Amino acid sequence: ETVLTQSPATLSLSPGERATLSCRASQSVSSSLGWYQQKPGQAPRLLIYDTSNRATGIPARFTGSGSGTDFTLTISGLEPEDFAVYYCQQRGSWPRTFGQGTKVEFK
Amino acid sequence: EVQLVESGGGLVKPGGSLRLSCEASGLTFSDAWMSWARQVPGKGLQWIGRIKSKTNGGTAEYAAPKEGKFIISRDDSKNMMYLQLNSLQIEDTAVYFCTTDDWRWDYWGQGTLVTVSP
Numbered sequence: 001e002t003v004l005t006q007s008p009a010t011l012s013l014s015p016g017e018r019a020t021l022s023c024r025a026s027q028s029v030s031s032s033l034g035w036y037q038q039k040p041g042q043a044p045r046l047l048i049y050d051t052s053n054r055a056t057g058i059p060a061r062f063t064g065s066g067s068g069t070d071f072t073l074t075i076s077g078l079e080p081e082d083f084a085v086y087y088c089q090q091r092g093s094w095p096r097t098f099g100q101g102t103k104v105e106f107k
Numbered sequence: 108e109v110q111l112v113e114s115g116g117g118l119v120k121p122g123g124s125l126r127l128s129c130e131a132s133g134l135t136f137s138d139a140w141m142s143w144a145r146q147v148p149g150k151g152l153q154w155i156g157r158i159k160s161k162t163n164g165g166t167a168e169y170a171a172p173k174e175g176k177f178i179i180s181r182d183d184s185k186n187m188m189y190l191q192l193n194s195l196q197i198e199d200t201a202v203y204f205c206t207t208d209d210w211r212w213d214y215w216g217q218g219t220l221v222t223v224s225p
Contacts, residue, residue: 034210036152038152042217043204043215043216043217043218044152044204044215045215046210046213049210049211049213050210053210055210055213087151087152089152089154091210094168095154095156095169095170095171096154096170097154097170098151098152098153098154099151100151101151101152
């Protein structure tokens with residue numbers, strides 16, 4: 001099973017700042033890596049798929065990059081609605097797995 | 108508009124069983140590959156498994172096959188997917204989500220809570 005390790009566990013930032021979230025895979029997942037945002041009491045929402053493709057309706061401030069085992073989600077200029085938990089998920093190896101999450105909180 | 112609505116959650120005793128349902132609308136369900144995931148309250152997400160469309164064999168695949176623990180099925184005539192949960196343990200307490208299984212059309216239901224308690 002491919003283990004996804006997200007860092008940091010918590011990111012304390014202010015609106016307008018840049019957020020950089022990391023997801024490292026225990027083995028290569030090629031480019032099959034996605035990012036989800038989840039707010040309390042809600043289902044996850046897909047932001048990025050296949051490393052760098054924004055899902056429908058996702059603002060351009062969300063950018064994904066990386067390949068193989070190291071991936072990054074960048075939020076350039078945090079908006080108040082971006083404070084949430086972010087999960088990466090890989091679909092490059094079986095079974096699919098999620099990272100443990102990074103919480104982006106108000107500083 | 109695509110909607111996925113889970114139902115069937117509730118309180119069950121350890122060792123018990125439960126069948127969850129997922130009703131889909133707004134999509135050609137018979138063509139859709141579908142998945143189940145779960146989330147222990149306050150914790151992360153865990154992918155359970157998926158079921159292919161009938162035209163692709165209609166087979167279910169699981170993250171961690173445990174004999175009969177999770178059984179995913181579908182009824183395309185009703186636009187429904189099911190998750191049979193057997194031999195439930197306290198650690199199976201979670202919100203169970205149904206999702207489409209294609210990042211290009213990624214939809215999630217609101218989830219249904221399963222609580223396993225003596």
